Amino acid sequence: MALKVTLIPGDGIGLEVTSATKDVIDASGVDIEWEIVTAGSSVVPAYGAPLPQYVIESIKKNKVALKGPITTPVGKGFRSVNVALRQNLNLYANVRPIKSYAGIPSLYDNVDLIIVRENTEGLYSGVEHMVGNDASESIKIVTRKACDRIIKFAFEYAKKEGYKKVTAVHKANILKLSDGMFLQSAIESSKKYKDIQFQDMIVDAMSMKLIQQPQKYDIIVAPNLYGDILSDMAAGLVGGLGVVPGANIGDDIAVFEPVHGSAPDIAGKNIANPTATILSGIMMLKYLGKYEEAEKIETALSEVIKEGKSLTQDLGGNLGTREFANEIIKRME
Numbered sequence: 001m002a003l004k005v006t007l008i009p010g011d012g013i014g015l016e017v018t019s020a021t022k023d024v025i026d027a028s029g030v031d032i033e034w035e036i037v038t039a040g041s042s043v044v045p046a047y048g049a050p051l052p053q054y055v056i057e058s059i060k061k062n063k064v065a066l067k068g069p070i071t072t073p074v075g076k077g078f079r080s081v082n083v084a085l086r087q088n089l090n091l092y093a094n095v096r097p098i099k100s101y102a103g104i105p106s107l108y109d110n111v112d113l114i115i116v117r118e119n120t121e122g123l124y125s126g127v128e129h130m131v132g133n134d135a136s137e138s139i140k141i142v143t144r145k146a147c148d149r150i151i152k153f154a155f156e157y158a159k160k161e162g163y164k165k166v167t168a169v170h171k172a173n174i175l176k177l178s179d180g181m182f183l184q185s186a187i188e189s190s191k192k193y194k195d196i197q198f199q200d201m202i203v204d205a206m207s208m209k210l211i212q213q214p215q216k217y218d219i220i221v222a223p224n225l226y227g228d229i230l231s232d233m234a235a236g237l238v239g240g241l242g243v244v245p246g247a248n249i250g251d252d253i254a255v256f257e258p259v260h261g262s263a264p265d266i267a268g269k270n271i272a273n274p275t276a277t278i279l280s281g282i283m284m285l286k287y288l289g290k291y292e293e294a295e296k297i298e299t300a301l302s303e304v305i306k307e308g309k310s311l312t313q314d315l316g317g318n319l320g321t322r323e324f325a326n327e328i329i330k331r332m333e
């Protein structure tokens with residue numbers, strides 16, 4: 001029986017990179033019935049918001065979605081669709097693998113780490129207000145429940161994927177209550193995982209060490225804001241936003257999407273790199289238990305990139321989005 005997956009093409013380059021990814025996934029032989037639903041700028045005139053309820057309902061029904069980036073309209077009244085989706089569906093773990101691929105120009109050639117970012121609270125809770133005209137407050141919410149589940153997720157992920165070390169990132173020396181709670185949760189949970197090494201690190205030191213010796217880290221688990229910043233920084237270590245995938249995972253729902261945004265500067269030109277979305281698709285297939293097909297795509301993608309003849313512009317080549325996807329499809333045939 002076909003697996004049902006919600007596909008949200010998104011805005012800007014989202015349309016191009018998700019279409020390329022869908023074709024690559026279909027060519028792997030996996031039987032997926034795609035339910036294509038539209039969200040983003042194009043639905044605002046009709047629905048008054050970029051995230052219509054039918055999108056949420058489709059994801060809740062199918063439990064798994066592949067999503068392109070969505071532009072956050074500038075102006076009052078619009079929350080980020082991405083933050084809303086994660087909170088609405090309780091997708092509490094944001095998983096971002098940072099891996100170097102032979103053939104992609106980058107600072108290091110042997111990086112293989114995962115950033116696990118808390119996805120529902122912290123400074124992204126959306127509790128912000130003015131105090132008079134000249135002061136503002138953003139509330140950072142940290143709960144023991146959210147700390148415990150993200151830390152547990154990180155250790156379980158390490159166990160499942162065969163990683164040996166978990167590093168918890170915080171600023172508990174200054175934020176003694178909020179980050180202190182996150183750190184305490186990590187220290188407590190680490191005692192249950194005797195086979196996995198544990199360390200904690202203050203976020204500023206982590207930033208430096210990640211640039212100097214990224215090979216020393218396996219799983220990095222961090223509160224929302226630090227995880228967001230560290231993962232874009234780490235993307236810069238392995239070739240940029242065009243090649244870093246992501247997954248938003250909850251207890252029984254998962255939404256897979258590239259780390260990059262809708263890139264309005266290159267949208268509609270068939271030049272965006274679909275690799276990040278294809279890698280997100282590979283993560284999705286593994287989540288669905290389709291390891292053989294996932295491996296087939298990963299091997300074809302790695303080979304095409306390694307040869308270096310067929311690359312998109314961001315990686316120094318001259319292939320279009322569609323042509324690059326076709327190279328991968330050809331390789332799988």
Ligand code: NAD
Nearest residue numbers: 069070071072082241242260261262263265266272273314
């Ligand atoms: P962006 O990631 O869209 O672009 C940053 C730079 O990277 C641009 O120069 C762009 O051309 C380049 N780039 C991004 N993806 C690429 C790819 N696949 N191939 C080649 N080059 C690529 O970030 P931005 O410009 O800050 O954001 C644009 C919009 O996207 C904003 O509205 C933002 O809110 C939204 N956004 C959405 C998501 C999401 O849906 N998950 C994530 C980030 C940003």
